[in-house]
Amino acid sequence: MKKINVITLGCSKNTVDSEHLMARLAAAGYEIAVDSDRTDAKTVVINTCGFIGDAKQESVEMILRAAAAKQAGKIDRLFVIGCLSERYAEELRTEIPEVDDYFGARTWDGIIAALEADADPALATERYLTTPKHYAYLKISEGCNWMCGYCAIPLIRGRHVSVPMEEVEAEARHLAAKGVKELMVIAQDTTYYGIDLYGKRMLAELLRRLCRIEGIEWIRLHYAYPAAFPEDVIEVMASEPKICKYLDIPFQHISDNQLKAMLRRHTKAEAMALIRRLRSAIPDLALRTTLLVGYPGETEADFEELCDFVREVRFERLGVFAYSEEEGTHSAEKLTDDVPEEVKEERVERIMRLQQTIASQLNAERVGRRERVIVDRRQGDFYVARSEYDSPEVDQEILIPADRKRLFKGRFYDVIITAAEEYDLYGEVCHM
Secondary structure, three states: OEEEEEEEOOOHHHHHHHHHHHHHHHHOOEEEEEOOOOOOOOEEEEEEOOOOHHHHHHHHHHHHHHHHHHHOOOOOEEEEEEHHHHHHHHHHHHHOOOOOEEOOOOOOHHHHHHOOOOOOHHHHHOOOOOOOOOEEEEEOEEOOOOOOOOOOHHHHHOOOEEOOHHHHHHHHHHHHHOOOOEEEEEOOOHHHOOHHHHOOOOHHHHHHHHHOOOOOOEEEEOOOOOOOOOHHHHHHHHHOOOEEEEEEOOOEOOOHHHHHHOOOOOOHHHHHHHHHHHHHHOOOOEEEEEEEEOOOOOOHHHHHHHHHHHHHHOOOEEEEEEOOOOOOOHHHHHOOOOOOHHHHHHHHHHHHHHHHHHHHHHHHHHOOOEEEEEEEEEEOOEEEEEEOOOOOOOOOEEEEEOOOOOOOOOOEEEEEEEEEOOOEEEEEEOOO
16 A cells, blocks of 8 residues: 655644545555555655745744755655745756655645546535544635735635635535534635625535534634624624634724734724624624734834723633744735834733633632533643633643543533632542
């Protein structure tokens, strides 16, 4: 049997892409290794990230290590796919010629042909899961039309293209049949779903259909763009019990000056009004956001306004990044990167210190509550679980002592929260 090692870098959207590719490879008779150091897999495919500088560097270093392994005779064939090679294929061919071929992120035709993988259209909704079998990511569209000033995604992935609703449903049913109980709905912008196929945003209808799939118990919504947020999505989140009280909605900034410079297509007033509607309609909603500091022109007053925003909204989950110039974007071509690096990093640290205090306070408020959790794994003396307020890999976890009762990965339990730290909780399973 042919053996192949598929290495995936970057975001959960890349994970989904690799899982689709691996399903085709498995159907063609390959034995799959996932992110493995095994030396008996003589063909290696690296699915790269090209979003920001650190991610690009990680991808280049991985390619160089694999190229060295090929030169040493440890592997026979090496292919590079994904975002980095979508954007820089010609430069990579010149700099790292040991790679057999480079293919982009917008079509799989090239790598499928190169590996003689199964091109049967019936495999379009099949996945070779690399996540724990009880949860999976469900990508509902590709690309983005917003063209935010700092973002290279439209340059890499192209304009927004929705996956037909029937195809998304079929994929979700296949995942449920494999034992998946939790779906993370993802895209570059999930709220834009359907507008290219159906003439209007159809995320709410898609969510309703996913809720009717037997076996799926939690549905979690990621990467929701705040501008023109669909009101019917708020309604379906409030009314459907399978939809987690969780929303990942990257605001990036709140100063009107910065929002305008970032080409974010909404104002501070509109963002605050949306948050009020969400909090009002969906009590106990956990909001996750990401922020960008040090964007060209960001003043100390802009940054203080952002800090006030974090204090007022009290996000349950928050990440912050320092701006880095990405070639080809509006900010790189039209603006001057005028915030010193040390100021950017200091602002990142200030936001995270602020969020650390907020997270600690919010966690303390959960002590004594009864919450439903799903167990992800056992780690040392604890079972590691999550509530509906936490997404895997990016959010906090609930640690349950493993010496009290045997628990099973992928099952749901009711727990009492017994203690809290800044970014983790402790719990005890309720007597059944």
